[in-house]
Amino acid sequence: MKSDKISEAVVRRLPVYLRYLQELYKREVTTVSSQELGLKLDLNPAQIRKDLAYFGDFGRKGIGYDVAYLIDKIRQILKIDQVINVALVGAGNLGQALSNYNRYVKDNMKIVAVFDSYDKKIGTMINTLTVQPMEELQDTVKERNIRIGIITVPDFEAQRVADCMVEAGIEAILNFAPIIIKAPPHIRIHTADFTTDLLSLAYYLESEEGKEVTEDE
Numbered sequence: 001m002k003s004d005k006i007s008e009a010v011v012r013r014l015p016v017y018l019r020y021l022q023e024l025y026k027r028e029v030t031t032v033s034s035q036e037l038g039l040k041l042d043l044n045p046a047q048i049r050k051d052l053a054y055f056g057d058f059g060r061k062g063i064g065y066d067v068a069y070l071i072d073k074i075r076q077i078l079k080i081d082q083v084i085n086v087a088l089v090g091a092g093n094l095g096q097a098l099s100n101y102n103r104y105v106k107d108n109m110k111i112v113a114v115f116d117s118y119d120k121k122i123g124t125m126i127n128t129l130t131v132q133p134m135e136e137l138q139d140t141v142k143e144r145n146i147r148i149g150i151i152t153v154p155d156f157e158a159q160r161v162a163d164c165m166v167e168a169g170i171e172a173i174l175n176f177a178p179i180i181i182k183a184p185p186h187i188r189i190h191t192a193d194f195t196t197d198l199l200s201l202a203y204y205l206e207s208e209e210g211k212e213v214t215e216d217e
């Protein structure tokens with residue numbers, strides 16, 4: 001690998017490559033070209049070659065990339081060749097849906113603990129996980145070597161939860177609450193926001209005036 005510092009754009013594209021490569025692997029496809037990857041993922045093949053060449057010479061001219069090898073390499077680069085335990089805080093609508101989904105396991109990432117502050121939620125089960133009180137966060141993070149935290153609490157509680165996560169030793173946070181979380185610089189924070197995606201999508205809708213009205217309307 002040329003450097004430990006990879007641009008964020010590349011880091012964000014790698015999981016996209018990985019997902020498609022895993023699909024190919026399942027279909028027993030053994031090689032893939034950058035053209036095919038580009039077509040399928042709506043990316044420029046030259047960009048893909050550049051992204052992947054950054055980590056070494058994986059492709060072979062005229063043959064393309066070895067799917068299984070590339071999967072292994074990307075998993076290594078993303079550090080998901082090892083198991084990474086995840087904790088989720090906020091066992092509400094979204095938290096339960098994410099915990100139930102928990103298919104990240106095939107990528108070696110798994111929600112292994114769920115926490116909530118509401119006493120009626122504590123002790124209830126989500127799939128195989130028992131919702132734990134916040135007081136147990138610190139010890140559980142240490143005992144289970146949890147490195148990533150997911151926040152699915154209301155916005156006004158999110159910063160407090162993030163602080164608890166940082167104090168417990170969590171290294172990276174995926175925040176679903178619609179606020180900007182502050183944390184020390186060594187803590188990586190990604191914010192997932194489907195509502196802003198939805199809002200910006202509205203811009204692309206045809207305006208009501210421009211829409212053709214049919215006879216029955």
Ligand SMILES: NC(=O)c1ccc[n+]([C@@H]2O[C@H](COP(=O)([O-])OP(=O)(O)OC[C@H]3O[C@@H](n4cnc5c(N)ncnc54)[C@H](O)[C@@H]3O)[C@@H](O)[C@H]2O)c1
Binds near residue numbers: 091177192193
């Ligand atoms: N990013 C997205 O795409 C997206 C989509 C939907 C919801 N959200 C956000 O996700 C969050 C959760 O939404 P929801 O609909 O699941 O809410 P919810 O009210 O159903 O669940 C929130 C849960 O957090 C718990 N909680 C509150 N304060 C806590 C604290 N200090 N410590 C631990 N647990 C605490 C509550 O007891 C509850 O179980 C909200 O901030 C919402 O805006 C984001």
